Amino acid sequence: MRVLGIESSCDETSAAIVEDGRKILSNVISTQIDTHKLYGGVVPEIASRKHVEAVNPVIDQAFQEAGLSFDDIDLVGVTRGPGLIGALLVGLSAAKAFALAANKPIVGVNHMHGHVCANYLAHPDLKAPFISLVISGGHTYLLEVKDYLDFEVVGQTRDDAVGEAFDKVARALGIGYPGGPIVDKLAKKGKSREIFPRVMLEKDSYDFSFSGLKTAVMNYLNQEKQKGHTIVVEDICASFQDAVIDVLVEKSLRLLKAKGLKTLVLSGGVAANSALRSRFNQVFAGSDYKLYYPPNVLCTDNGAMIASAAYYTYQKGQGQSLYADPNLGILSTKTFD
Numbered sequence: 001m002r003v004l005g006i007e008s009s010c011d012e013t014s015a016a017i018v019e020d021g022r023k024i025l026s027n028v029i030s031t032q033i034d035t036h037k038l039y040g041g042v043v044p045e046i047a048s049r050k051h052v053e054a055v056n057p058v059i060d061q062a063f064q065e066a067g068l069s070f071d072d073i074d075l076v077g078v079t080r081g082p083g084l085i086g087a088l089l090v091g092l093s094a095a096k097a098f099a100l101a102a103n104k105p106i107v108g109v110n111h112m113h114g115h116v117c118a119n120y121l122a123h124p125d126l127k128a129p130f131i132s133l134v135i136s137g138g139h140t141y142l143l144e145v146k147d148y149l150d151f152e153v154v155g156q157t158r159d160d161a162v163g164e165a166f167d168k169v170a171r172a173l174g175i176g177y178p179g180g181p182i183v184d185k186l187a188k189k190g191k192s193r194e195i196f197p198r199v200m201l202e203k204d205s206y207d208f209s210f211s212g213l214k215t216a217v218m219n220y221l222n223q224e225k226q227k228g229h230t231i232v233v234e235d236i237c238a239s240f241q242d243a244v245i246d247v248l249v250e251k252s253l254r255l256l257k258a259k260g261l262k263t264l265v266l267s268g269g270v271a272a273n274s275a276l277r278s279r280f281n282q283v284f285a286g287s288d289y290k291l292y293y294p295p296n297v298l299c300t301d302n303g304a305m306i307a308s309a310a311y312y313t314y315q316k317g318q319g320q321s322l323y324a325d326p327n328l329g330i331l332s333t334k335t336f337d
């Protein structure tokens with residue numbers, strides 16, 4: 001079964017064709033990062049306009065690169081949410097128009113479900129059950145994934161998402177947007193010190209809170225400036241990043257143990273973080289725990305992960321409607337709808 005996947009929830013317009021949920025035939029991504037960089041973050045109205053410009057060419061290119069025609073597609077998958085409303089509407093409208101014109105079924109999928117599915121594309125052998133740490137610019141989840149569509153949200157952020165914390169700290173440091181990859185790079189040259197809090201919340205909680213950490217970094221920067229001290233940006237990056245990683249690792253390990261599972265799957269933009277990957281690799285070395293994460297291009301937003309999620313959703317007979325509207329709700333406890 002060949003699925004056309006369309007993604008436009010934030011600042012990437014992407015279309016991809018994926019076979020049987022696992023094999024990428026094409027994955028075209030048009031990013032708007034260079035435009036939003038000028039403003040230090042995503043400007044929703046500009047994002048919508050850029051999606052309008054890009055969506056049709058990107059879909060055409062996905063077919064060209066796969067060497068397929070419209071008739072070769074069996075299903076259309078599209079991101080319904082969460083995301084920016086104007087941005088989502090562009091992809092959703094294009095997907096509905098395509099499905100109607102080509103007479104194909106359509107499935108609206110949850111963007112975060114897509115992030116998890118990026119791992120099915122990268123690792124053909126990967127099967128549930130596993131724990132997934134889903135860490136993106138807008139969301140942070142710890143999921144117990146029992147099957148393709150059966151999962152439980154065990155933990156989530158109570159305030160800022162992980163990626164958001166990276167982006168806000170980078171902004172305070174004046175090092176550019178998006179902050180995650182820049183902090184990742186600079187941290188490699190920095191010296192990490194335990195100057196920022198590791199916010200664990202209640203003893204048994206799997207929830208996260210990153211807003212206090214972000215504020216702690218900002219307060220530290222202000223105090224150091226007032227004292228006339230020189231700020232070593234690389235050291236701040238390394239210290240902040242380690243504070244994030246300590247929390248993510250502690251909670252993920254605790255959940256793996258509590259559920260008796262041995263497989264951890266990272267997904268979302270922050271799963272591209274090199275220090276996070278190597279920390280988990282280090283912690284798991286010599287044990288029977290297994291770590292999976294997608295290559296960087298599948299960590300950040302892309303249409304292939306949406307096609308994969310649509311495939312599995314369709315297999316279960318869920319979500320086919322030409323009347324699908326954007327879904328702005330967060331992930332509910334039991335469903336990826």
Ligand code: KG4
Nearest residue numbers: 136137138163180181269270272273300301
């Ligand atoms: O998943 P994604 O592309 O979009 C959302 O669904 O939000 O994630 C984007 C986020 C941004 O906050 C970006 O700074 C972060 O992922 N990110 C990283 C890295 N690469 C991207 N964060 C830390 N380290 C990285 N290498």
Ligand code: ZN
Nearest residue numbers: 111136300301
């Ligand atoms: Zn995303």
